Amino acid sequence: MIKLFVNVKEEIVEIYIQNEVKKINFDDIYLIGNIIEDQRVHYITGVKEIDTKEVIKLVCSLQGKEIKEIKKYNSLDEIGGDRVFLRNITKGTIFVPDINFTLRGKFDIIEITDEIKNKIQDSKLLKDLISGGKVKIIGEVERKIFFKELKKEREKEQKRSSLRDSSLDSIVVERGSDGDFETSTKGDIIPVDIMARGTDENGISTMSENMANFEE
Numbered sequence: 001m002i003k004l005f006v007n008v009k010e011e012i013v014e015i016y017i018q019n020e021v022k023k024i025n026f027d028d029i030y031l032i033g034n035i036i037e038d039q040r041v042h043y044i045t046g047v048k049e050i051d052t053k054e055v056i057k058l059v060c061s062l063q064g065k066e067i068k069e070i071k072k073y074n075s076l077d078e079i080g081g082d083r084v085f086l087r088n089i090t091k092g093t094i095f096v097p098d099i100n101f102t103l104r105g106k107f108d109i110i111e112i113t114d115e116i117k118n119k120i121q122d123s124k125l126l127k128d129l130i131s132g133g134k135v136k137i138i139g140e141v142e143r144k145i146f147f148k149e150l151k152k153e154r155e156k157e158q159k160r161s162s163l164r165d166s167s168l169d170s171i172v173v174e175r176g177s178d179g180d181f182e183t184s185t186k187g188d189i190i191p192v193d194i195m196a197r198g199t200d201e202n203g204i205s206t207m208s209e210n211m212a213n214f215e216e
Contacts, residue, residue: 002041004055008062013055015041029059030145033070073137075130076112076120084112085143086120087136094135099123103135107150112137 003016011026015035024031033052043050050058060067073079088094088103095102099119103110110116120126129135138146 002036002039003044004036004041004050005044006055006058006062013059026059026063028148029056030068030070030141031149032056033142034145034149068141070141071139073139075127076117076137079112079137082139085138085146086110086112086116087138087142087146088134089136090134094129096123096126096129098125101126107146107153109138109143109146 005014005016007014013024013026013029013032015022015024015032017036022035024035032055036052038052040049040051041055042048043055056070057067071082073082073084086103087109088106091106093102093104099122101119101123112120120130126135130137
């Protein structure tokens with residue numbers, strides 16, 4: 001069972017899943033559904049079993065904020081007149097060949113227009129992906145959550161990229177004026193001339209001659 005602790009002092013929710021601890025700031029509380037979905041959790045004060053809606057309600061009440069309803073759509077029939085979007089939940093690319101439709105990775109999202117509705121209706125595979133939870137129909141609130149996730153992911157990628165650049169900057173290769181590697185004072189870098197002068201019309205050995213010289 002997942003255990004959950006609301007840290008009021010630091011304004012975070014701590015989620016304990018097996019040997020991993022995930023932390024969500026109060027301001028990002030709506031991201032909790034993407035971590036534990038509809039599972040029940042042990043809310044640690046004493047021990048009380050609650051669902052994600054109750055966690056959101058608790059944190060919003062602590063912040064004095066309005067509770068936003070996250071609508072769940074299991075099929076097109078439940079959309080009504082709402083503005084909704086189709087989101088890939090998996091990490092990989094989803095390709096639906098019968099309607100030539102593609103969702104690339106977990107951060108691909110597309111608004112469900114009349115054209116997309118028709119494509120969903122025409123594809124048994126896409127319907128199965130939606131009912132199976134691989135592709136999700138989301139509303140406006142979850143769309144905002146999605147963009148928060150996307151922003152965090154981009155910040156992580158920028159940080160990783162920055163660390164890679166820093167690592168590359170720390171590698172310094174010295175070159176001599178003729179373009180060869182310079183020999184260090186310790187003699188640990190030795191320039192090697194692999195183009196032995198020789199016998200062809202340009203005054204350079206052929207590969208077979210170089211190999212023959214090497215074998216000798």
